[in-house]
Amino acid sequence: MTAQSSARSATPTVTRQPDGLGKRVGEVAEITVLFDAKPGGAERFRQNAAKIQDDAWHYEKLVGTVHDFRVAFINNDTQVIGAVTYDGDFKPYMADIFANAAPWFDEMFEGVAEGYPGATDPHIVDWLATKIVEADMWYASNPTMTVEDTAKAQKVTQAFNALLDTASS
Secondary structure, eight states: OOHHHHHHHTOOOOEEOTTSSSEEETTEEEEEEEEEBOTTHHHHHHHTHHHHHHHHHHHHHHHOOEEEEEEEEETTTTEEEEEEEEESOHHHHHHHHHHHSHHHHHHHHTTTBTTOOOTTSTTHHHHHHTTBOOOSSOOOSOTTOOHHHHHHHHHHHHHHHHHHHHHHO
């Protein structure tokens, strides 16, 4: 067996989420949503973008399972893409984001996304499911590393580097 064929045989399998929409590999999953934007919605979002960005650090820490999240306007600001990579299964993630970050989602999408019912609406996940576009191809660089694992690894690296710095001075 060559090194290349050995690497291919160890390639993680990308599957569909077992309990909802989106792809999953190892511990990591993705969803992409595509909304129609309200007229003026992109401008409204951009006017609040600095606050939305600042609030991301607060709300995503409350959720605790998000690797990355981005929002982009496309097609002359007529549509909005939201894409997220997160740990775990679809349904617990949906429950978690709307339990912990509802005000942030409302800040982002009220007055921006057509038909947005509000993050506390009991049918928000059903509405969102109609907007999810499953990826045809998706890659995760560290599919076995959760957000918590990554944070631990960063702390270990920082401590190790501090130790090396102390030892070398």
